[in-house]
Amino acid sequence: MGARTVRAHVDERRGAARMTGSGDPGRLTLRPLSARSVILSLLLGTHPPELPARDLVRLVAGFDVGASTARAALSRMAAAGDLRRTDTGYRLSERLLERQRRQDEALRPHTRAWDGDWETLVITATGRDPAARAELRTRLAALRLAELREGVWLRPANLDRPLPTDLGRVAERLVSRPGSPAVELAARLWPLVDWADTARALLVHVDRARRPAGLLTAFAAVVRHLLADPVLPPELLPPDWPGTALRDAYARYQREQSGQVRAHGPRT
Numbered sequence: 001m002g003a004r005t006v007r008a009h010v011d012e013r014r015g016a017a018r019m020t021g022s023g024d025p026g027r028l029t030l031r032p033l034s035a036r037s038v039i040l041s042l043l044l045g046t047h048p049p050e051l052p053a054r055d056l057v058r059l060v061a062g063f064d065v066g067a068s069t070a071r072a073a074l075s076r077m078a079a080a081g082d083l084r085r086t087d088t089g090y091r092l093s094e095r096l097l098e099r100q101r102r103q104d105e106a107l108r109p110h111t112r113a114w115d116g117d118w119e120t121l122v123i124t125a126t127g128r129d130p131a132a133r134a135e136l137r138t139r140l141a142a143l144r145l146a147e148l149r150e151g152v153w154l155r156p157a158n159l160d161r162p163l164p165t166d167l168g169r170v171a172e173r174l175v176s177r178p179g180s181p182a183v184e185l186a187a188r189l190w191p192l193v194d195w196a197d198t199a200r201a202l203l204v205h206v207d208r209a210r211r212p213a214g215l216l217t218a219f220a221a222v223v224r225h226l227l228a229d230p231v232l233p234p235e236l237l238p239p240d241w242p243g244t245a246l247r248d249a250y251a252r253y254q255r256e257q258s259g260q261v262r263a264h265g266p267r268t
Contacts, residue, residue, distance in 0.1 A: 052089035146189035
């Protein structure tokens with residue numbers, strides 16, 4: 001049940017990479033990015049995430065988005081609350097600033113040596129409606145916890161991060177050492193083989209991409225895939241785990257993109 005829960009959470013991400021069978025890059029299907037997604041990808045990778053409108057329009061033109069399409073997308077995104085107008089241009093909204101924070105953490109997770117303990121959350125709240133239960137499940141999966149059985153979520157205690165304090169109102173946090181062998185338990189909780197196959201296919205896809213739009217589409221999929229990496233201790237991972245290689249590839253691309261943003265920065 002735990003592996004299915006996490007897999008469903010990964011698959012529901014819009015535009016997620018899809019692949020069947022082994023890590024064959026030919027079976028990796030990536031949806032082209034919309035103008036909105038191109039703008040968001042650029043701002044999510046920019047620190048601080050704010051650019052003048054004219055510079056955003058210039059930048060997205062390099063990814064096959066026309067100027068009129070870009071301006072229309074900016075207006076719609078501001079009206080929808082995705083972007084906030086500033087004196088100098090557009091900035092990510094508070095909601096998307098939180099998404100940027102989670103993306104940054106996914107690319108550079110803070111870990112500590114694992115001593116064999118597991119972080120366990122037992123849901124204690126009752127009487128919640130289906131929407132509230134679904135929201136909680138999404139939050140717990142985003143925290144890289146996996147569901148062992150109904151109401152019991154856990155992961156190895158190797159992440160150096162506090163849990164949100166408000167979770168204390170609905171769950172009890174425990175530290176445990178399950179009776180099952182740790183490697184077997186991790187394989188039950190997360191679809192590790194599937195994740196690794198898709199990661200390797202993404203690396204090949206990135207290497208083969210030639211046009212800027214295709215490369216941005218590939219790396220947007222890389223970011224989404226890294227958000228689903230459970231970041232387990234090395235001793236619980238299958239051999240040749242590609243998580244580090246995927247992060248390194250994105251870090252190189254992010255440095256290149258930052259250089260492009262600076263090169264297209266405010267002009268006087």
